Amino acid sequence: MTKKSKINSILEKVLERICVPEEDIKKINDSLRDFLKKLSMEIKKKKISAEVFVGGSLAKRTMINKGSYDVDIFIRFDRKYKDSELSELTKKILIAARPKRESKDILRVHGSRDYFCIKVTDKITLELIPVKKIRNPKEAENITDLSYSHVRYIKKSFKSNRKKLLDDVMLAKAFCYANKCYGAESYIKGFSGYGLELLVYHYKGFLKFLRAISKRDSKIVIDIEKKYKNKNQVLMDINAAKLQSPIILVDPTYKQRNVLAGLSEETLKKFQIKTKKFLKNPSIKEFELKKLDLEETKKNAKRKKYEFISLEAKTSKQKGDIAGSKLLKFYNHLGDEAKKYFEIKSRDFEYDEKYKKGKTARFFFVVKKKKEILIKGPSLKQKEHVKKFKAKNKSTFIRRGRIYSKNKINFTLKKFIKDWKIKNKRQMKEMRISWLEIKD
Numbered sequence: 001m002t003k004k005s006k007i008n009s010i011l012e013k014v015l016e017r018i019c020v021p022e023e024d025i026k027k028i029n030d031s032l033r034d035f036l037k038k039l040s041m042e043i044k045k046k047k048i049s050a051e052v053f054v055g056g057s058l059a060k061r062t063m064i065n066k067g068s069y070d071v072d073i074f075i076r077f078d079r080k081y082k083d084s085e086l087s088e089l090t091k092k093i094l095i096a097a098r099p100k101r102e103s104k105d106i107l108r109v110h111g112s113r114d115y116f117c118i119k120v121t122d123k124i125t126l127e128l129i130p131v132k133k134i135r136n137p138k139e140a141e142n143i144t145d146l147s148y149s150h151v152r153y154i155k156k157s158f159k160s161n162r163k164k165l166l167d168d169v170m171l172a173k174a175f176c177y178a179n180k181c182y183g184a185e186s187y188i189k190g191f192s193g194y195g196l197e198l199l200v201y202h203y204k205g206f207l208k209f210l211r212a213i214s215k216r217d218s219k220i221v222i223d224i225e226k227k228y229k230n231k232n233q234v235l236m237d238i239n240a241a242k243l244q245s246p247i248i249l250v251d252p253t254y255k256q257r258n259v260l261a262g263l264s265e266e267t268l269k270k271f272q273i274k275t276k277k278f279l280k281n282p283s284i285k286e287f288e289l290k291k292l293d294l295e296e297t298k299k300n301a302k303r304k305k306y307e308f309i310s311l312e313a314k315t316s317k318q319k320g321d322i323a324g325s326k327l328l329k330f331y332n333h334l335g336d337e338a339k340k341y342f343e344i345k346s347r348d349f350e351y352d353e354k355y356k357k358g359k360t361a362r363f364f365f366v367v368k369k370k371k372e373i374l375i376k377g378p379s380l381k382q383k384e385h386v387k388k389f390k391a392k393n394k395s396t397f398i399r400r401g402r403i404y405s406k407n408k409i410n411f412t413l414k415k416f417i418k419d420w421k422i423k424n425k426r427q428m429k430e431m432r433i434s435w436l437e438i439k440d
Contacts, residue, residue, distance in 0.1 A: 007207070007282045014287045015167055018064040018174045024123065028058065028069060031120045036073070038097040046096070048089060049078035051133070055147045057193055060154045062169045066177065068123045074147055076133040083141050086130035087114035094118075094128055110318055113142045137254035149253035150194050157201055157252075168206035172196045175206075175278075178289045181271045187324030187351055189264035190271075198224060198249060198259060207279075214275040216268075221248045227255035292350045292362060298440065301366045306345055307413050310364040310439045317432050319358025324351045326432050327361035333431070334417070335365065341409050341416060342367035362439075367413050377403035414438060 001009075020028075036052055043050050056072030057063040075090055087108075094106060094116055107117040115129040131145045140146050158165045176182035176191050184192040191199070202224050203209040213220075221231045227250055228234045234250060235243060242261040246268045251257040278286045294310050301308035315326045331349045338344065342365075349363040375393060378385035380401050390396055393405035411419075421428070421436055428436065 090130040184262035187328040
């Protein structure tokens with residue numbers, strides 16, 4: 001079997017797995033039909049100038065089977081309403097449209113504009129998002145205000161070769177999801193769904209997209225609709241804060257926006273490693289989500305005589321992007337603290353909204369103890385401080401008018417974290433970490 005036929009065979013099998021089953025589509029549509037009808041009735045009854053539309057991957061036919069489904073429902077409010085009113089109006093409509101016994105199932109998600117989640121079944125969650133009905137993208141007060149335009153653009157652009165492009169978008173989403181590169185959330189800093197749809201469309205397919213990105217060695221600028229004359233004009237016009245990402249993808253519906261502004265260099269490099277691996281040695285395993293294999297990691301660490309430690313941290317913040325980003329920030333900070341005394345051989349972080357109510361992250365470190373560390377002391381002119389430094393550190397020496405000490409590391413990472421936790425309770429509280437537990 002040639003490599004080409006092997007890849008095609010793998011992609012066919014993946015598509016069979018990730019396509020949403022017909023029975024699930026029927027359940028989603030059944031859930032939506034009654035709910036949308038009730039929403040529209042309440043909007044009319046309350047004389048609110050708004051309309052409802054279904055957006056996201058369901059509307060664009062790019063939804064993949066991940067075991068559960070999030071369905072985006074947008075309420076487009078007239079521009080006469082203030083931005084600060086939209087979430088409260090949505091809540092008012094939603095509570096009226098739901099039976100009283102089910103109102104407790106409504107979860108308010110805080111963000112730049114609050115939205116609401118309703119878990120209909122174990123598999124289906126409806127997300128109700130308030131947006132403004134805008135005539136021009138410049139009128140958008142929130143990124144979600146562009147959602148209607150995004151759905152229209154993708155539907156229009158995918159008219160030609162529709163089946164192939166939709167399949168390739170689903171493959172791109174599945175590949176990124178399996179390799180933890182899918183999602184613009186700040187704890188992932190990956191590819192958004194809309195971003196992947198545009199990239200697949202631009203490169204004319206999934207494999208062409210992978211090949212192009214795998215070869216990338218500098219900033220990529222993509223302007224599908226040629227909104228600008230050249231690359232330099234793109235870099236001049238888009239807000240500098242939105243140009244930090246390694247790929248600049250001009251939004252075809254609003255040229256001042258970089259669709260991939262949330263993509264980090266670190267995530268893209270991880271994605272490139274995975275794409276090169278798949279293209280060189282195609283395997284269906286590259287489409288399978290890898291969970292932290294702590295036992296295997298522990299065995300490998302022991303074999304190499306390194307120290308292994310796994311931990312869990314919990315935040316007091318709301319699950320989702322807010323909790324994930326707080327936990328990731330803490331994990332990175334703890335890693336930086338450990339680096340002062342240990343060589344970190346490997347480490348990983350995992351946050352899952354479904355794990356422990358979406359407030360807990362799991363992570364591990366594999367380290368090798370440093371033999372000694374150099375501690376910089378005060379200037380010799382500061383006699384009192386020098387005296388204290390000598391009392392605290394046994395092996396000291398002078399270099400260029402300053403005192404230094406070389407200290408041996410005689411403690412484990414486990415001991416270091418236990419002590420750090422006691423000494424830094426206040427800092428943990430400031431970082432919104434409610435507890436830190438050593439699991440192994």
